[in-house]
Amino acid sequence: MGTDRVVVVTGGASGIGLGVTQLFARKGHAVAMLDLQDAALEKEGAALRAEGLNVLARRVDVSNREDVEAAYAAIRETLGPIAIVVANAGISEGIAFKDVTVPIWQRMIDINLTGVFHTVQAALPDMVEAQWGRVITISSHAAQSGAADRAHYSAAKAGVIGLTRALAREYAAQGITVNTIPPSVVATPMAEQGIAAGTFPPLDVIAQHIPIPRAGTPHDIAAACEYLASDGASYVTGVVLPVNGGMFIG
Numbered sequence: 310m311g312t313d314r315v316v317v318v319t320g321g322a323s324g325i326g327l328g329v330t331q332l333f334a335r336k337g338h339a340v341a342m343l344d345l346q347d348a349a350l351e352k353e354g355a356a357l358r359a360e361g362l363n364v365l366a367r368r369v370d371v372s373n374r375e376d377v378e379a380a381y382a383a384i385r386e387t388l389g390p391i392a393i394v395v396a397n398a399g400i401s402e403g404i405a406f407k408d409v410t411v412p413i414w415q416r417m418i419d420i421n422l423t424g425v426f427h428t429v430q431a432a433l434p435d436m437v438e439a440q441w442g443r444v445i446t447i448s449s450h451a452a453q454s455g456a457a458d459r460a461h462y463s464a465a466k467a468g469v470i471g472l473t474r475a476l477a478r479e480y481a482a483q484g485i486t487v488n489t490i491p492p493s494v495v496a497t498p499m500a501e502q503g504i505a506a507g508t509f510p511p512l513d514v515i516a517q518h519i520p521i522p523r524a525g526t527p528h529d530i531a532a533a534c535e536y537l538a539s540d541g542a543s544y545v546t547g548v549v550l551p552v553n554g555g556m557f558i559g
């Protein structure tokens with residue numbers, strides 16, 4: 310594949326997003342890692358640049374359109390037009406549906422669904438201009454099978470899958486593919502926080518229920534992103550690619 314593209318990874322300073330950032334940067338792409346966490350952005354960005362890689366780290370709240378637009382203007386000026394977007398930033402929390410207040414619901418939708426809308430829509434003009442682009446969204450197994458105490462999360466992620474499929478059709482004739490990866494269980498700070506809060510079982514317990522009996526790694530997801538972003542995947546669009554050890558086979 311071309312390995313000198315400009316890649317945007319949201320939630321790029323932690324977990325899956327960091328794994329994607331590392332893999333794409335090490336393959337030779339210019340990568341903009343966007344995240345809310347200043348300290349992690351600084352640390353991980355500096356570590357990658359110390360490897361000689363072309364990485365731009367910037368604080369962005371994906372639920373804020375102005376933030377996203379300002380970051381993209383800086384990316385275009387510093388790195389060039391955006392060719393690949395991995396819309397990965399997200400939050401998760403376990404909370405009984407009866408306790409989901411309107412602000413809790415709204416925050417989940419704002420970050421996990423509207424954040425993807427902003428991230429993708431603001432990048433598409435570059436891809437249309439180039440008549441080449443790759444959009445990869447990170448959804449969730451929760452949208453496929455449902456997840457108790459995560460109705461708001463499941464609904465937002467189901468929205469991401471619908472958005473992905475619609476955009477796949479809308480942009481197919483313009484050299485732009487749009488696919489989604491719904492992970493099940495990936496060992497990341499998000500999973501660790503859920504375990505610590507008692508809203509997510511320990512990974513060794515969940516692993517007993519996964520056909521490939523281990524939690525996924527950020528690299529597992531990143532490797533699938535690499536494939537979807539490749540020239541070899543130019544005929545693959547609208548796909549929900551379950552990188553989940555067989556946890557959900559739909």
Ligand SMILES: NC(=O)c1ccc[n+]([C@@H]2O[C@H](COP(=O)([O-])OP(=O)(O)OC[C@H]3O[C@@H](n4cnc5c(N)ncnc54)[C@H](O)[C@@H]3O)[C@@H](O)[C@H]2O)c1
Nearest residue numbers: 320323324325345370371398399449492494495497498499
């Ligand atoms: N870990 C899993 O088991 C799992 C399972 C299914 C889906 N996912 C999805 O994968 C994605 C990545 O999750 P992860 O496990 O790596 O979590 P993580 O918490 O390790 O990383 C998520 C990153 O997103 C950032 N982020 C959160 N809100 C943001 C915002 N408004 N603007 C910009 N950045 C923001 C966080 O700061 C964090 O660095 C999420 O969308 C999550 O829902 C994860």
